[in-house]
Amino acid sequence: MERTHTESLVSRLVTIRDRVEEGMDRREFVRTLLTGGYALGIAQFLGVDDFLAADDGDVPIVTALVRPDPTDPWSLEERIKHVPAAWYAAVEKAFELNELLAQTAFTGYLGSAVVPGSYDSKTASVSVGVSGGLGSFRETVDDLFDGVSLDVETIVDIGDIDDIQDGHERFKPRLVDSLSSGDVPSGVACETPGSIATLGPVLYDPNSKQELFVTAEHAFNGGASPNEDTLSLPVEGGDSVQLGSVEHAHPVEDVATVAPENRFRPSTAIETPTPTRVRGQLTRLGLADLIARDESLEKVGAVTGHTIGKIQGVDAVTCFTDEHCRRGQLRWGGEMDLTDGDSGSVSYYPDPEGEDGDVLIAGFNNARTWWPGQSYVWGVGAYKLTEAYGYYF
Template identity: 55%
Template structure:
């Protein structure tokens, strides 16, 4: 099919999609497709292929990838739940608006995030960070953003009410002097997430085991920026200090992912990665949330948690999902989570993961939401940001 024909098909499908309003029953849905000259099978291309399989007013979404067997990290199965069709349509539209903004490449755009409303409201909004004139938002979106709330955040000026320095938070306002959380003992043969790991130049937090389903490999994982290397950090060593003052060799960096800000560390064999977070009792990782799983958590007002090497265990509200962050470097980071506040992450906490108890089996373990990379330092903002677990899987192929 030629590019021109493809554009025409996409345009026609978009018009049909606009007619598939929330609350439409199956019979009306089929009539709408037929009147536009499409078979029911075209529902797949409209992104509503599950519409016909549900009760009127509900749509099934995949919320998580969860282990079928606890002893097999590669036995992931999709978990679904039904959500209100009106809410689904609003959030799906917000995802599209956010994607359009990210692709706009307009000067002044610093990032954006989708904020689903609760299920009862059936709404969603997009938070947009920018400098300068906000008129470009209307130019880029046109009428595409109808019925989607737009929350414009300007960063031209303003006072920063946050901490002036990391040291001020670490040793100052809250009156607590923090010490690194060290693994108790490396002689167990494993190293859990949530404890201190060290590079040649700094310290970070070790994440739980990360898996590559293609090679059936398992890795240690931490933040890429913990390695102070001018070039790629492949081959750099990672170690595990312990409370006994004995250090263990975790391994060397096998693959460097600077945009995602994480590294896959191949175990040396002295210790093995484990799908646990160092809590009391230990929290077992059973899988990870999808994009719709994060939307579901936000809609239900559920928080995220993390265990960092410096700040330990903290809990915070989700502020935005599917976020784009362009505040740093000369590129944008996609598929991010915004959650918690600036007090939830300080130097040494990078490399930790955000998580939530498994909604269906909270006593059996947790599901990973994302990977914590940094906290805000710009005026008027207060959250932790990092790459979502689903984005790690979609863009890099790994899973937790």
């Protein structure tokens, strides 16, 4: 009998990760690998080579990409941390199961997210939003969710996608005080031809060696047009200045990059009461680590200013629009942490190994929930922009 599409996807999830057991030593692990028909060279592809390199019971993960020299934007190094192997196995399996849900895209699927448990619990869950029951699909995947919880919530009355659009006549945004140095901080209002959003910190493009301004693509009503649309910066007590023209538009990730013009340049500084400097960014597993430790993220928006909130899900898939599903999303905080004009801001976390004021970018804030029963800010993770385009903060 020919296998269904779902069954084919399910078969791909039978990886060696499912055989990782707490307390398993290297000799036993290698024996399991070989008897399972795996060549040792495939270990890196499966993500289990880390298990062989660590102390028994622990694996190293990369939590962040950080610039060792803040003055050299093109130098990056990996930040490493050791975590329980059983926790790592559960989280990696949850990532795979979440991808299975997204690829299958069964009727009524609105999105899902991975929610790692604490290190002590050594568990992870996948939270799924549906407009109806999972039906036969759940019967197909239930056995695979061994060690990973499947939390299903029915979402109704999603409303109109226009609710995520910014309307700049309804608020008084925070403007930059001055531009005497030519360096433009993030967290302040920027202006497109039809709306106002928040300016993000400098986004680096290693392919072109450009340092780019960045904000939300949806702030350009009808979509950003490269080399045509421009981005401006309103200045407190003065006229707006033009920052540059749109270099790239990424509507799925809801990100627009702008090449600097004139003397104004994007900065690593965030407009906060105390000096704040972006030193790097968190990885997907770095975000999972924060959830495991019940840590919070911060953001500075042009309207709501500085807020703090807990992470609610990582590597999320958001299909609340009719146009496309968005992958690599980050859910954090509550719906009150973002309002019209805050889109384009970033969420960040204090760098535990950096200098005072150094932070690591978690993700890009694009929208908030506007449907009953759920409350969070959602946007693309910084790691997803790096994975898809090479960009990094």
